[in-house]
Amino acid sequence: MNHVLARKWRPKTFNEVVGQEHVVKALTNALKQKRLHHAYLFTGTRGVGKTTLARILAKSLNCENGITSAPCGQCAPCREIDAGRFIDLLELDAASNTGIDNMREVLDNAQYAPTRGRFKVYIIDEVHMLSAKAFNSMLKTLEEPPEHVKFILATTDPQKIPVTVLSRCLQFNLKQIPSPVIACYLQRVLENEKISAEPSAVLLLARSAQGSMRDALSLLDQAIAHDAAKVTDSGVREMLGAIDQTYLFEILRALLNRDGAALVAQVEQMASRSLSLEAALQDLATLLQQIALAQTVPDALPADLPERAQVIELARDFGHEDVQLFYDIAVRGRNEIDLAPDEHTGFTMTLLRMLTFMPADSPVLSLQQEKSSMATAVQPSLLDTGGESVKTGTDGSLKKNRFDGDWSGLVAQLKLGGMAKMLAQHCELANYTGDSLELRIPDLHKHLLEKSYQEKLRLALSDYFGIRIAVTFAIGGNGNSPAEKELRDKKQRQMHAIEAIEKDSFVRELVENFDAKVIDSSIKPVQ
Numbered sequence: 090m091n092h093v094l095a096r097k098w099r100p101k102t103f104n105e106v107v108g109q110e111h112v113v114k115a116l117t118n119a120l121k122q123k124r125l126h127h128a129y130l131f132t133g134t135r136g137v138g139k140t141t142l143a144r145i146l147a148k149s150l151n152c153e154n155g156i157t158s159a160p161c162g163q164c165a166p167c168r169e170i171d172a173g174r175f176i177d178l179l180e181l182d183a184a185s186n187t188g189i190d191n192m193r194e195v196l197d198n199a200q201y202a203p204t205r206g207r208f209k210v211y212i213i214d215e216v217h218m219l220s221a222k223a224f225n226s227m228l229k230t231l232e233e234p235p236e237h238v239k240f241i242l243a244t245t246d247p248q249k250i251p252v253t254v255l256s257r258c259l260q261f262n263l264k265q266i267p268s269p270v271i272a273c274y275l276q277r278v279l280e281n282e283k284i285s286a287e288p289s290a291v292l293l294l295a296r297s298a299q300g301s302m303r304d305a306l307s308l309l310d311q312a313i314a315h316d317a318a319k320v321t322d323s324g325v326r327e328m329l330g331a332i333d334q335t336y337l338f339e340i341l342r343a344l345l346n347r348d349g350a351a352l353v354a355q356v357e358q359m360a361s362r363s364l365s366l367e368a369a370l371q372d373l374a375t376l377l378q379q380i381a382l383a384q385t386v387p388d389a390l391p392a393d394l395p396e397r398a399q400v401i402e403l404a405r406d407f408g409h410e411d412v413q414l415f416y417d418i419a420v421r422g423r424n425e426i427d428l429a430p431d432e433h434t435g436f437t438m439t440l441l442r443m444l445t446f447m448p449a450d451s452p453v454l455s456l457q458q459e460k461s462s463m464a465t466a467v468q469p470s471l472l473d474t475g476g477e478s479v480k481t482g483t484d485g486s487l488k489k490n491r492f493d494g495d496w497s498g499l500v501a502q503l504k505l506g507g508m509a510k511m512l513a514q515h516c517e518l519a520n521y522t523g524d525s526l527e528l529r530i531p532d533l534h535k536h537l538l539e540k541s542y543q544e545k546l547r548l549a550l551s552d553y554f555g556i557r558i559a560v561t562f563a564i565g566g567n568g569n570s571p572a573e574k575e576l577r578d579k580k581q582r583q584m585h586a587i588e589a590i591e592k593d594s595f596v597r598e599l600v601e602n603f604d605a606k607v608i609d610s611s612i613k614p615v616q
């Protein structure tokens with residue numbers, strides 16, 4: 090049953106070859122112009138079509154209708170090559186036959202003219218596995234090749250082929266076939282075979298084939314057998330041992346809500362279905378990578394991603410740092426799962442670690458707190474004199490923050506980190522009202538006006554005052570940002586320090602009597 094489709098759907102002409110357009114084009118052009126080489130080398134990972142192309146090329150060279158880029162498939166040589174019994178085609182697999190010490194014999198035979206065809210064709214698969222001795226015999230033939238001999242070599246590992254051999258081959262590098270191309274081909278096969286399939290299942294198969302059409306077709310064979318002549322998403326997942334993504338999305342949502350109970354409940358559900366929790370961590374890392382991609386380079390997110398909408402939603406809800414952190418913890422957790430008492434414990438601990446180390450000022454948390462503090466806010470104004478109006482703070486404690494116009498002082502108290510903090514420090518206050526701040530930032534630092542940094546600053550301010558604060562930004566400023574003030578202070582302290590040193594009588598004496606110089610940059614003010 091296995092490999093039925095792979096055999097049945099193996100391309101028989103260059104036109105049918107999928108995903109290797111660059112190679113097909115070069116080969117067909119050369120054939121049309123009758124520019125023939127003595128040796129061809131196809132390189133590429135497994136299942137990308139190396140021997141398929143080799144056989145089509147063998148037909149091109151031996152078709153009774155003449156050397157052609159479109160072998161007829163009807164004449165005796167074409168049909169016999171397709172059936173694998175053409176007398177002048179020798180197919181050797183160096184991998185299964187390392188002891189091709191009879192290579193000498195094989196090659197001695199090359200001297201004689203072909204029996205039926207135009208050329209004697211030698212297809213040697215996994216040619217890098219040949220012994221040094223075998224390569225030497227081949228080299229001798231390659232140096233003075235008889236007119237009627239063609240070598241078609243294929244390898245997954247061209248590095249291991251002696252340069253002397255490589256230099257005598259016309260080399261073609263086959264690419265891994267992109268999963269959308271594979272999916273499209275599988276769809277065509279399914280339509281022709283009149284088998285119904287869920288599109289997401291086909292995508293899943295295409296992806297897990299990792300660039301190999303042969304693997305994709307044999308996986309499809311298995312899926313058809315598994316699901317009794319139809320291909321379903323759940324069936325394919327089960328067959329591939331793939332975790333239902335729903336579990337992973339539930340886990341991420343539990344993290345988003347900081348809901349430890351929901352998190353543990355998910356783990357229990359997964360464990361009760363005896364899913365591989367190690368595989369789940371791997372899938373979780375993959376999912377986090379997709380979320381990070383959606384956050385930073387949204388265009389790079391594959392258009393055919395089955396859970397695209399959910400990924401984009403989570404990308405919006407999670408902070409960038411959260412995703413980076415979770416990814417890191419997931420990868421480490423998977424590495425360490427063997428060290429854990431058991432898989433279940435290792436998996437649970439990894440998720441709890443994510444929950445524990447989720448930054449306290451992540452936008453997710455602030456957003457929720459903002460909502461709750463909005464509810465309890467009595468008089469929403471940051472000008473509030475405090476006193477009577479009391480609001481709930483981040484930590485649940487009561488706090489009453491009002492703004493006295495000291496932006497630098499305020500920035501120092503905000504819970505900010507990284508680039509959002511930089512943004513705050515480089516801004517100066519232009520104006521403020523009861524619930525809004527107008528900030529200016531020098532042109533030099535306008536790159537800090539990234540939407541996500543603006544949003545973090547806004548959330549930190551809202552969190553601090555316990556009301557929703559609107560913040561607007563403009564380019565400009567009068568040198569009054571906390572960063573600029575800090576720089577000025579530092580310069581002033583340095584000047585004072587230099588002055589003090591120079592006034593020092595002992596130093597003056599050194600300078601005057603011994604022609605000593607004070608190196609200003611070596612002076613550091615006492616902090």
Ligand SMILES: [Zn+2]
Binds near residue numbers: 152162166168
């Ligand atoms: Zn033919």
